[in-house]
Structures are given as structure tokens and as C-alpha cells.
Amino acid sequence: MKTLRLGLIALSAAAAAALSPAQAGTMILGGYPSQLMVIDEAKGSITQEVDLKTGLPVSMRLSDDGKLLYATTITTSGIEVLDVATRKIVNSFSLNTPAVRYRFSGGVPDPTGRYFYILGTRIDKGIDAFRISKPQFMVVDLQTKQVVKTAELEPDDQKFGARGGLMLSPDGKTLYAFRDKILVVNTADLKTVDHFDLSKPEYPGMQDVSFGGGVGRLQTPGQFVSLFETEDPYIHNKTFGVARLDLDTRKFTFTPIGPSPKALSGLEVSPDGKYGYTVAVTGELGSQRCEFWRFDLGSNKALDKSEFQCRRRFYFGMSGNGQKLYIYGAGFDVAVYDAKTLKPEGAWELTHDITMSGMVITR
Template sequence: MTTLVRKAAFAVSALALAGGVPASAGTLMLGTYPDKLFTVDEATGAIKEKIQLEGGLPVSLRITPDQSKIFATTITNSSVIVMDAKSHKILTQFNLNTPTERYRFNGGVPDPSGRYFYTTLLRTDKLVDRWKVGKQSFAVIDIAQKKVVRTAELTPEDDALNGGYRAPVMLSPDGKTMYVFKDKVLVVDVATLKVVDRIDVQKPEATGYESVAFGGGVEGFQMTNSNELVSLFTAADPYVHNKVFGLGKFDLNSRKFSFTSMGPITTGISGLEITPDGKTGYTVVTNGMTGNKRCEFWKFDMASLKLTDKAEFHCRSRFTLGMSGDGASLYIYGASYDIELYNAQTLKYEKTYDLGADATMAGMLVLK
């Protein structure tokens, strides 16, 4: 299973001094049960804010490319929250659910203007004697009107692809094309919400591989520049079907997908984080199950795509990999009451920040 993690782009700063504290510490933002967003000081681990959400449990966090606004969504009341990225002030928040309508979606992406929010969702309507579950649909949420203004049902072909309404969504830089990442990349015209192309990532330009896939538990993407998405994929050769993992790159402008094999598959691969200078990448691999489960950090040189270092760390049953704004620290968090810090250079444990609340798997933002 491959887990793709949230995107991030931050300025490079010097490596931390003793103790692993970032030289230019920022602020972490993450969701907590049952209905709050926490901001945490990177340098000290102190809780700076506990931001109450009217819509309940946060399940996704996304910052706009210009770093000006934060968009969050919740699962309790299917709400959308828009915040100012600097002041953390809530600009607007609203629930989509009504007594007779229920929506289920897992994040989305705002358009360049911030007026519209694009996602995929399921709608359930209350009838006289039952609830009727609709089909998976592309949807446009109007932030000003605080409601879903347009939907288009997926065709049976697209609906059958793995990922469902939880599939990650991205927009092209010009805001005219939506990409939905399932077994295939659905290319959707935002004006009509019609699929205009389907890119089969199982057949990359590189020869010798088949069944290239995102895997399960997809959460987001790393972005190396404004146009290119990077993530970890699994694949197999077409002869003996030996499974491997590798790095996949998707260009939002040219719609080109490429895949580079990096090594044999383990029991699980979770997360991809790339340093702000783009030179080094990190992931977490899992070997074995339950009682004999082992977790390791793997460190890569992104230029050669070679494994340069690895180190075992204490496993959790569920977790997410994160990185500090300057790339000096790695974070293990999610489905727990704390954040564990590891030195990104040595891969050694350094300290634990106590949150005093159960963190969700909504992702983590590193704010300046």
C-alpha cells in the first residue's frame, strides 16, 4: 500500500543546531478530535491556538499556492472552512448538510480566485421511508453562496475506478482543468465537469512495467514546482510480476506521466517528503505485520533516485509522515496525542511534543 502525502513548498534555511530545532521555526497546523484545528510552535511544541470549527471533525487541510488562504473540510457536517493563512482568522465557514440532504467528500481544491471549491462527493437524500444514496459526482462549491452549485455524475467507467470520492483532486495552473487521481488520472473540464481525457498511469512511458498504481490510502501529493506533482507508486514487471516501488511525476500542464523504479516493494510504503531545495526525499517503509512489524525511514538522493540511508524507528499502528518547514526535522504524527520529532540528517529520535488531544489524519501544514 502506498500513501501519498500532502504537498508543501517552503524556503530553504540552515540546518538546526543541537536539539534539532529548526533555525527559522514556523507554525504547524493540524486537525484534532472532535472539532478543532491546533497550531503548534515548531521550536517548542507549545500549543499556540485551538481553533473551534462549527462543522466538527476536520479531515483535510489545504493551503493555496500563494500561501494566503487555508481551506479545511470536516466530516461531521460536511463543512468548508476558509481561513487567512497569516492571522489564522476564519473568514467563512458553512455546513453543506441539511435535515434532508447529506454530503460525503474528503477535501478538494480551490480555484485560483478562491471563489469556488472543486471536489468529488456522494449525496444522500432523505425520502419518506429511507435515505437514497446518489452516485459519485464531480462538484463545484460556491464559497460566496455557501452551497453546491454544480454537479455531474461520473460515468460507470469512471465510477468503477479505485479511489471513490476520496480520490485527491488538483487543478491546472490556469484553473481550467481538474485532475482526479484514481487508477487513471481523470482530466475534467471545469466549465462542463465532463471528462475530456483519461491518462492510464498503469502504462507509463518507461518500458518494462505494468500495473503502476497509487495504491490505497491516498492523501495528497508532494509538489516540486508549481506544475509538477511527485509521488510514490507501486509497479510490477510484466513477466514474473515482481513488485517494485518508484517515483512517479505528473506534469499538470503537459499531462505527461513518468515512472522511475527505485527498489523492491516492502509490506508498506507511507508518505513522501522532499526538502525545500528538492535534493533529498524521505519516506517510511513497513516490514511485517502486527507483532513483528518494523518501521524504517528511507532517505533518497532525488537527483539519482538512489537510497542513501535508512534507520529503524518505533512503529505505530497508524501514522503520517511530515517535515519541518526548513527540512531539518521529520515528524511522525496522526491518530495519536503527540508528535515525534526525528533529525532529518541523522534519522535519530530527538523529542516528543505532547498535543493533549487526538490528532486526525487530515494532514499537517507548516506555516511561516
């Protein structure tokens, strides 16, 4: 009877947290050991599991038209392409060979869908040792399934390693790498042509997932809107604010909001573009405080905040209609919060441990 009672409580919580069918979208999450979990937001449950032949997913990225999802895997350095409408894998391959391996955490497709840009390292197996390259930009031909072009990062940019989210301009001519500074790269020769002195905030747990779904380019094509940090050159105090980057003209504006907390996630934007949400973490392990922060993007002002239960490692997302906020990762559940009240509504129990690949919402 106790087991039945607990089960009914869990079902009631999931039902309360689910969206109505008219409002709901489809959520896609990566799962251990090699799955993509397709979740109906209306039901709060998995409707399909897609097996990935190349291994554990570590990043996901939607094409600009929302028709294809690109997943990268760490097990064999693979790239898999999912048709969003049919939920079928239409392209799947590994870059690794017996003599050469690659390491990268994500990438971005070009507007034609032919090429895929990544930032990573190449590892060559020699007779007596493995030789690891310096961090480099790479272009993968999705038809020939090979790396067709590479270029090492400039010496001053290599200290940050092969990490950072990537974005492409709509015309495919400019690549942006979000690291300790924003690198502006010419895709014709993969040479860095400019730097912006802004950095992405550190994300609780893992930073890479904040670019998984192209967050920030949902409302205005050709623009990227997110939270960034800047640091003064004298006493090195960090300030966070909202930055708007035009991916075609390379122009950006930055509006400071306040002192940076210990950790700050990326920005989730409501469908109407009026409100932005982030997660802030303060304090040390054992006494951490985790909060939702809500912003008015019209005035770039903080509106309110609300504390929620911390996890040792977690990620942050938003429903397709902007009415729900999600906390997930390092476990089998997705915690659901109301975006207006910032209060908890329930949790969805899944079938696989959630990976660091981020969250993608489709219709």
C-alpha cells in the same frame, strides 16, 4: 518527586526536538473534536487553538499562495477557510441540509479562490429510505455556499468509490484525481479525458492525508512530484518509483526504484529539492517493521533507511526547513526525528487527539 522527574524528562525531550526560532515554521494539525491546533516548531507547543463550527476536520489544504487554509469537516460536511496570517476563520458553512447530506474527505480550491472541487457522494432522504448517489465530482461555490455542478464518474472509475486526492493545474482547467489510476478531468464539464496507469501507494493508516498540504508542488510551480506504484499485467508485481507530473501539459515521467513494500507513504521533499523521504511498512500486525527511506531526487536513487517504532495508525510529515521528520496521529503526541541521521530526538505533547486531516507547515 517521581511525577516531577518525569515532567522534567518530557520537557527536556520537547526542547531537544524543537527547532531554533530562525529555522522554525508554524505547524497546523486537526484535533478532536473540532479544532485546528497551531504549533510553534521552535517551542514544540501549541500557541493557539482555532474552533471549527462545522465539526471534526478530516482534511486541510493550503492555497497556492499559502495565504488561505481550506479545512473540510466530516460532522456536517463543512468547509472552513482560515486566514493563515491572522489565524481567523473567514468563511464557514455546511453543505448538509435536513433533506440532503454529502460525504467527501477533502478537496482543492481553484486559482481564483471562488470554487472548491471535491469527490464524494450525495445522500437524499426520501420518505421511506436514503438514496445514495454514485461517486461524483462536485464543484462548490464558496460564495453562495452550495454545490453548483456535479458529474458522475465513468463506470470503470466508480469501483474505487469516492476516495482519492485531488490536484488542479495552475490555470484551473484540469483536475487530477489520484486513485487506482490517475484520472485527468476537464473542469469545464467535469468529464474524464485521460487516464495514467499509475497509482498512489497505500498509506499506513489512512491514504487521504498524503495530499493535505499539496506535497510535491512545493518546489516547482505547476509540477507534482511524489511516489507512485505501477503493476505489471502478468504476475501483478508492484514496483514503486518517483513520478513527475506536469499539471499544465499532462506529461509525466516515472523512474522505478524497486519492489513495493506492504505499505508506502507519500513523498516529503526537502526545501532545496535534493532529497525525498518516505515511510515504508513491512510485515504483519504484531511483527511489523517501520522505516524511514531517503532518496536522492537528482538521480532517483535510494540512499539509506532507518527503523523507527511502529504505531497502529500514523501519519508522516516534515518540518518547513526540511531538518526534522514527524510521526503523528491516533494520539496526543508528535514524535520528532532528525532528517539527516533519521534518529529520534523527542516528542511534543499536544492538548487534543490528532485527527486524520494531515499536517500543514506555514511561515
